[in-house]
Amino acid sequence: MKHNFGAGPCILPKEVFQQASEAVIDFNNTGLSILEISHRSKEFEAVIDEATQLVRELLAVPQGYSILFLQGGASLQFAMAPLNLLPEGGKAAYLDTGVWATKALKEAKKFGTVDVVASSIDKNYSYIPKGYAIPTDAAYFHYTANNTIYGTEVFDKPETALPVVVDMSSDIFSREINVADYDLIYAGAQKNMGPAGVTLVIVKDDILGKSGRVLPSMLDYQLHINGGSMYNTPPVYSIFVSMLNLRWLKAKGGVSVLEQENIIKARALYDEIDRNPLFKGTAAVEDRSRMNVTFVMDTPELEAEFLALAKERNLIGIKGHRSVGGFRASIYNALPLSSVNALIDAMKEFEDTHTA
Amino acid sequence: MKHNFGAGPCILPKEVFQQASEAVIDFNNTGLSILEISHRSKEFEAVIDEATQLVRELLAVPQGYSILFLQGGASLQFAMAPLNLLPEGGKAAYLDTGVWATKALKEAKKFGTVDVVASSIDKNYSYIPKGYAIPTDAAYFHYTANNTIYGTEVFDKPETALPVVVDMSSDIFSREINVADYDLIYAGAQKNMGPAGVTLVIVKDDILGKSGRVLPSMLDYQLHINGGSMYNTPPVYSIFVSMLNLRWLKAKGGVSVLEQENIIKARALYDEIDRNPLFKGTAAVEDRSRMNVTFVMDTPELEAEFLALAKERNLIGIKGHRSVGGFRASIYNALPLSSVNALIDAMKEFEDTHTA
Missing domain, CATH: 3.40.640.10 (Type I PLP-dependent aspartate aminotransferase-like (Major domain))
Structure with a gap:
């Protein structure tokens, strides 16, 4: 999938x-x-x-x-x-x-x-x-x-x-x-x-x-x-x-139910970005979008390698827009929490293999 | 069908x-x-x-x-x-x-x-x-x-x-x-x-x-x-x-092949309109469209009855536009000759049951 x-x-x-x-x-x-x-x-x-x-x-x-x-x-x-x-x-x-x-x-x-x-x-x-x-x-x-x-x-x-x-x-x-x-x-x-x-x-x-x-x-x-x-x-x-x-x-259940799901999905991903020493968010914390999560790496040289891992894990469309670089995960209504978790897992795995 | x-x-x-x-x-x-x-x-x-x-x-x-x-x-x-x-x-x-x-x-x-x-x-x-x-x-x-x-x-x-x-x-x-x-x-x-x-x-x-x-x-x-x-x-x-x-x-085979098919389909239908004493075309003969064939009945009172027969024969969308009345058969590229023949058959059948 x-x-x-x-x-x-x-x-x-x-x-x-x-x-x-x-x-x-x-x-x-x-x-x-x-x-x-x-x-x-x-x-x-x-x-x-x-x-x-x-x-x-x-x-x-x-x-x-x-x-x-x-x-x-x-x-x-x-x-x-x-x-x-x-x-x-x-x-x-x-x-x-x-x-x-x-x-x-x-x-x-x-x-x-x-x-x-x-x-x-x-x-x-x-x-x-x-x-x-x-x-x-x-x-x-x-x-x-x-x-x-x-x-x-x-x-x-x-x-x-x-x-x-x-x-x-x-x-x-x-x-x-x-x-x-x-x-x-x-x-x-x-x-x-x-x-x-x-x-x-x-x-x-x-x-x-x-x-x-x-x-x-x-x-x-x-x-x-x-x-x-x-x-x-x-x-x-x-x-x-x-x-x-x-x-x-x-x-x-309507928009209010989706809003709660979207808050949960966005929080999970931003939490990982903030926790994981390899990644960092690009948007001001108070203005972070719940739909498009933009982040980069402290070490830009590793970005291609993470994109390769993402591809291997069937995480598609996460390359960032050229004006920002890095990554962009769009987590619209229809994207399930399990997909967000799959991305988080890949970020953790990447951390494990790239930090001492 | x-x-x-x-x-x-x-x-x-x-x-x-x-x-x-x-x-x-x-x-x-x-x-x-x-x-x-x-x-x-x-x-x-x-x-x-x-x-x-x-x-x-x-x-x-x-x-x-x-x-x-x-x-x-x-x-x-x-x-x-x-x-x-x-x-x-x-x-x-x-x-x-x-x-x-x-x-x-x-x-x-x-x-x-x-x-x-x-x-x-x-x-x-x-x-x-x-x-x-x-x-x-x-x-x-x-x-x-x-x-x-x-x-x-x-x-x-x-x-x-x-x-x-x-x-x-x-x-x-x-x-x-x-x-x-x-x-x-x-x-x-x-x-x-x-x-x-x-x-x-x-x-x-x-x-x-x-x-x-x-x-x-x-x-x-x-x-x-x-x-x-x-x-x-x-x-x-x-x-x-x-x-x-x-x-x-x-x-x-390209547009030229479709054009020949369209000529054959249009001719068959116009021929029936011209032959069948119950129907008559509305457009000037020399300007007749190969895509939309418009026709009416000499006896408008029969039109509803023919529409009912058409429905029974699965001939759909033939009611004419309100500005012209009667019937309109659109016979675009994808409509097969067999569908045109089904319409012609219905017209003949209607003739048989409505003329002495």
Whole structure:
């Protein structure tokens, strides 16, 4: 058995893969593949309705918010957020916590003024800036909740009276959130929601319709809301597999149960990193992500050797991103504690064979 | 066995479903699902490279053209085409052959002037306009090659010296084309290429970079070319299944073989429509689509009864679009002649029981 620590697209539960595989041959005893049914069929309408309802239930989405399944990933949201929320000549506030936050703010700069309220680039994004001031005259405040590359995570909603836009691509459904704290939440599916090819958007209805811009239809949240995520042909299979995964999440007991499991998994791994003299974490302790655990070795020369051992132990996807180096273990919802323990065992074994 | 005449998402070959199903459990003996591998893995790079190569080979795409797999469907292309090709204040020429052509030109109107060179709206889009003049001072000429709703198809490239942009969503890979006749070809996958969630774009490189507009990154063809369709996480599974389907197409002998089969299937069905006194075609004979065959009954009261018989015979998806009524049989590449014959048999049977 392989332990998939990949950063995304990433592991999903085995039973989801099983169901997802069967539906490609025969979907719900229709005698048809899920890949050949019309998105306007009652069978698929039931899928997208259930997926929407599961998101609403699992995150306790309040009334007044719409739930959308779109295409284009977070990268398209980087443009859709300003185009929908920022009037011509307007200003938006962004927190810079890494590559993805930077991409988001660069995209916004194409369409208005961007006030970067704080950045942790001075220490290679190894921490989350704190104590910064958010201007009160901006159209919205944007931040990235979890920084996959650097292994940092923002757990508390930043304090501001502005509308808050958050990229939760890599930590949505991993911990409880209060949706009412946010005005626009977006997340590429390919971490904790489903396979690549669909993007979740949760948007407060009454922030829309104020930018006054002429928008490409596909970039207009309101049109997607009006069309129930079926303004055009949606990514049928990615939505279907997401629905299966959300069902799994609900059957597990919901987000609060997963959050507890994720805390346990993350603590176990960080404890080993802190204990094991060969390894050290790269992120500020108080900002450590529960989704992506980044660590390096005191002796970088040994890193290739540890990667070889990891491969031998079927621990895959743990090579760190080139901007940080070392290792990154992504421990999303579907990764079991036993996989984390297999990694810890390998770290201990490596310690045994490399310390006197 | 069901005969899937659905207009899209639609039938794909059984063997493609089989392989697509297996890969969700174990992709290429990696021990991992195709849904959980990184898009940056060498395994997926091989998939997208093969898919690109298959498109290049099957359509004999010349040098100087790029092949892209994007998200957002043809609907996003309706905006991307003008945003990438039309300078501010510029003019584009559009042929209006139905709902999708109209959506494309309405989208273009947001970004410039649109000259509608001809329209067949006067006869509910039941024919393709001919003999129209295309202005020489437009940035490009746009048309829809196949009109799924009305069952009409443009087989010859319209004569113009302008760059030609064509929506081939519903007939790409169904007949041989000379790619060099076009400057931008786009096609939502969910007819003859693969499942929903990916869009094929074939673009002549040297028409790009001239609109002078500030584009959302995800709407910029050049960025996607630079990133090899991986500017961001691509729709992995939709591309994978498209690749499997293109392999099938190649193994069948390529587009020319499919074109001959499609001609035979279409002829058989149109012949029956013309012969059977109960049915009549809705599209002008010379413009009849080989992909979507639209027909009605002289006695509309009998239509519900024929639909019931069709259901009994496992002929599904033949109810016509509400704008045309009656019936629509979509007979894409993967639909076998035996399914067409099953429909013809039902039509004959209906004739036998309803004529004296």
